[in-house]
Each structure stands twice: as structure tokens, then as C-alpha cells.
Amino acid sequence: MTVYKYFMKVALKHKFIILGYSTLFLLVAIINGTIAGTEELQFVETDLNIGIIDNMDSELSRGLVGYLEENNNIEDIIEDEGYIREQIFLQALDGAIIIPRDFDEKVINKEEAIELYKDDRRIGAYYLEQQVEKYLIFANATYEDNTFDMDSLKSALNKKANIELIETKKGLKNSRMDIWFKNYYNYTSYIIIAVYIAVIGMVMIEFRDKRLEDRMRISSKKNFSLNREIYLGQVSLGIGITSIFILGSLVLKGRYIGEVEFSKYMINIAVFSFAILCFTFLINNLTRSRFTINGISTVVSLGTSFISGVLVPQEFLGERALSIAKFFPTYYFVSINERSIGSFGDIRYELLMQMMFGIVFLLMGLYFARPRLRA
């Protein structure tokens, strides 16, 4: 097993690629975990991110701020138009309200009483406008004898509607953790493609060095045995790399694996790893250029992640993007992760497609390897 041993030794020389990508991956996974949406068993009101500057500080303006604060997140902002516009542009805020010093007077006179920065095309912004308008219309309705009836207003605004989720949503075990695992494993596809192609590609470049190949050819080692050890090395390396990411999920959220469809993620990642290993085999038989391998590693990993639903959920992607994505295993890998399954029969098509891709890549790789073997 000399070849195998040296294959692994050369692979270890590229440990910084694995470490670099793993660190980046874990960072993304952790950050993504903090921003992942939560799915509850009860209805949860969508809270808007609102910035408010209250220059009036009257009972009426404080009442408005308090009312909006009840169901929304009030963010600290500064009274700078450029800054506010940027926060709206970035979607860090759904809207920003500036209450002027003569707010009460303007409300009484039914004039434009507040400045509202928002994107008119967004439903969240529309809802915010509705909330503000409602408050001010109600406030003015209570205005009598030069004063607003704030107690009645507050009491009326406390009247809530009864809202219920229908039964189909209540069968889920732990939706929040399922979302975390789904996002985590979706991201592994990006990293697996990048690391497999980069690391195995780099090792194979060293093994395909002309002088080394010539020396191997005149050695007593049989070609079959040599290739077997190289392929075994690739498989071992692949298993090792994939294991890092599986272990990562166990370290970060291991205590929840009983509450999510963990076996689905395991089978899916194993099949996907096989497909990508075969893709790497194909690439290694197509080129010996370090630059090309680096390029393919970056472009394919990032590109497929964008169009297959890793970085942007599939539901937001256009038809065109998804049609292109179907020509690579990542699409099917993500589709499985996105779905809640009753049995493995539910995902057999996607698993089969990934296997098929793997086999096609393998056969193509063998085809392109023929001229080299003949030489």
C-alpha cells in the first residue's frame, strides 16, 4: 500500500485548503443558524423592523411608538437621511418614521404629521403604513375638548383578533431544528464540491507529474494495483472530508438528531459525496492544470450553490435557473434536504438521479482516461 500511503501523505500537504474551507463553512453555518427563520406550532405575527425618531415626545407620539413597539422590532437609528435610506435599501429596516416637533398640531389639523421612509413595493412597508394611519385616525376620532382620549385609544388598540393555525402544521417534530439541519447540509454541498475538486485535484496533479509517472511505469508495481490504491486514496479522502462536516453538525446540534430526519441527511450526503467524487474523477482526467482545477473548484461549487438553492432558496429562484440546475447533482441533493419525508421511497427519484450523475461522470472519466493509459 505504498501508493496509498503517499497519496494520503500528499493530501495532508493540502490540509490548509481543507481547514480554510471548513472554517469558512462553519462560520457560514453558524451565522446562517442565527438568521434561519423559525417555524412555530402557533401563529406568530410577522414583526417588522422599524426605526423611529420621536422629536415631539408627547403623549400622542409616545403612544404611537408604544403601539408599534408591541408587535414590531424597534431599531436604533440616527436622524440622517443618507443613513436611513441605506437601511431601507439594505432591507435592514422595513420602514423608518420621523416624528416632527409639531406632530400633535399636525395630527389635529389632519396634515402630514410624520415622515415615513419605506419601499412602496413591499407588503411589510404597506402594513406599517396601515398601522400608523390606523393609530392616527383612531387618535383623531377620540379628540374632544382639545385633548386626545388616550385611555380609550389604548384600550381599543388592545383588542386582538383570534387566529389559529390549521391542523396540518401540528404534526411536525421540531421544525426549528429541521430548518437548521436543512441549511447546514445544503451548505455542505458547496464545500464538498470545492474541497473535493481542489484537494483531490491537487494530489492527482502531483501523481500525474510526467517524471513520477515515468518512474511508476518502470517500477514492478502493476498498473491495476497502482490505480486501485490511488482510487482507494480518493475514496478515503472523500470519506474523511465528508465526515468532517457530518461531525460538525453533531458537535453543533448533536443533541437534536433524534428530533429531525437525520438518516435522510446521512443517506443524502453519502450519495451526493459519491456523485461529486465521480465528478472529481472526471475533472482529473480532463485536465492536469492547477489553474483549471482551482477554477473549476471555485466556479462549480459557487455556481451550482447559487442556482440550486443552497445560497438562495429554490422557491425564490426563477424557472430558468432551476432548469439549468437540474443538470447537476446539487439540485437533487438540495431538493431532498428541503423536503419532509414519510419514507425513503419519497426521495428515491432524487437519490437515483444523483447516483446516475455519479455513474455518468465515472464513465466519462474512464473514457477520457483511455488515451493516457495507452500512452
Added chain:
Amino acid sequence: MKTLLRNCIYQGKNVYRDMGFLFWGLIYPIILVSFFYIAFSGISNIGLEDIDIGMERENPISAILETIDMVNIVEVPRKDANRNLAEGNIDGFIDEDLNILVNDSGINQTMIKGIVEQIKQMNSLNRPMENYDFEANYIADRDQEANGILVIFYSLIGMVSTYSVFAGIETVSLAQGNLTNIGARLNITPLKKKDFLFAGIIVALAFNLLANGLLLLFIEFVLKMNLLREARYSLALIILGNIFGVSLGIFIGASNKQSIGVKTMFAIASTLFLSFLSGLMSPDIKIILDKNLPILGRINPLAIIGNSLYRVNLLGNTKDVGVGMALLTLYSIILIFGAYMFLRRRNYDSI
């Protein structure tokens, strides 16, 4: 001058024939921006859509809901409400007692809740109808288009403007006798190393600016995205990004004895990581970092370029651009000085 010109021609030929430059500088950014465009064109083209509310024909509030612009009333018998909700035909169902049934928690469902609450609250407020003036306009609307996803494109332009880093690494490696054969030959000739390096910088800047220009033309004329509306500042920022990139390349090339491959990988990783922090892979990451660690966005060179680009082009805000440009210049000077410290008086006993 003649020597400089000759060095520029030779190094220019060298870069031109380099497949690495051709790929990373020219093809990769175009591929990447195309992927971004395909993936995000669906997200950025948004518009207000009606909210479908299911209710029975005789529901007393249907007359009120019909007056609301964004509401579309769908006649649904109570017994079919769950099925319609599960199939996504309606966003919510309101029964005669103003109870709401939904299948999801979202903004549409929150809006339905808000509408029903308004009806209940008006009853609770118990004021005569003439007291409510629904025609009054209390809000001065300041419309600002929200399109955070565009940050990704500006972040990409920022990243590729620093891709002169590769030519910087190449130039400085070629000048070092212990790394390349050309470097070894150069060190035993009377040619001045500084002329060679200076020519390398000029070539790196010229080629990368050309590549950036092609990318911008591709964005403008093929993808038909009008990202650079303010040419003067945009050009200055891209040029400074290029100068920063080549300075970083020279520093990476001079500071260690690793192979060009390793140095290139380091350059890719560092620019990609800094771009990631500036929002290249998701604007949410930028927003989180801006909120919790705002200093990072102000000192990260890639964030300086990306942020300044969208501020001047989309928001018409040139307030902090000068500070960003000064910082980029300072970084470049520090990196060049650092590289100079590594390179000066370097002698080889044996190469």
C-alpha cells in the same frame, strides 16, 4: 523610460499568455456575475400582490374588505377552508365571528389579522362614524427602493477590482531568485529590480482594469443592469481597488517563500473571505456584521469598495467616500512599504 517600457512589454506578454490571469481576471468574474444574475433576478423583481382572503358569501365584513385595495375575497364554504388553506389557494379564512384560520405565519396572515383587529378595535373605541376621517393623509411618504440583493453585485465588482493581486504575486515572484528561474537570472544581471517591479505594477493595473472594464460592459450591455450611474467616484474606487489588489499581491509575494500556487490560493481565500464579510454571498451577513460589529465594515477594504459603490450609485450618498478612499490608499502604502522591507537588500548565497 526605455527600460521601463521594455519591461512592461515583456511582463505584459507574460500576463497575457498566463491562463491563470485569463481565467481569474476575465472569465471567472463574468461566470460569477451571470450566476448571480440568474439566481437573483427573480428576487429583485418584486411587486405588491393581492392577499387572498377566504370567507363565506354571507360574511358581514365582506363589504368592508372589498374597499381595501390589496384584498382579494375568495368565496369559500367553511367546510372547505382547511383544504383551500393547505393547497395555498387562500392566505387566510375569516369566519362569521371574525375568527381567522391560517396555514402559515407570514406577512399576508399578519395583514389579515391587522384588518380584522381594526374592525374589532373600531367597535371597541365606540365613536360615531363621522369622527373617523379615512380620507385624511397623515403621512409624508419618502419612497426608497429596497434592493439589498444588489449589494452582492457591488461586492463582486469590489472583489474583482482587487484581482490585480494575482499579477502582483506573479511579478514579485518573478523578481525573486529563490522562487523562479527568471528571478535567478534577473538577480545576476545589472538590471534594476525596482524597474522590473514597477513595470509589473503598471502591467497588473492595466490588465486588471481592462478585465474590470469588460466585466462592467458585460453587466451593462448583456445583463442590462445599470449599476454604475455615477462614473467619477465609481472609477476612482475601482482604480483604488486595483492599486490595493496589486499592493496586496506584492506583499503576499514578497513576505514568504511559498510556491506561487500557495500564494495564489492565499490571495483567493483572503479576497473571497473579505468579500464574504462585505456581503458577496448574502446581504444578511453584511447587515448582521454592520449591526454587531460596524467597525468591520469601515475597515474591510472590500466592504469599503462595495459599500461606497452602492452608496454613490444607488443612494446618491457621497458622504464617507473620501474617508474610504483615503483608507484604501493608506492600506496600499502600508502593503508596499511592508513588501519593500521584505525585498530590500535580499542576497542569495546559493540559488
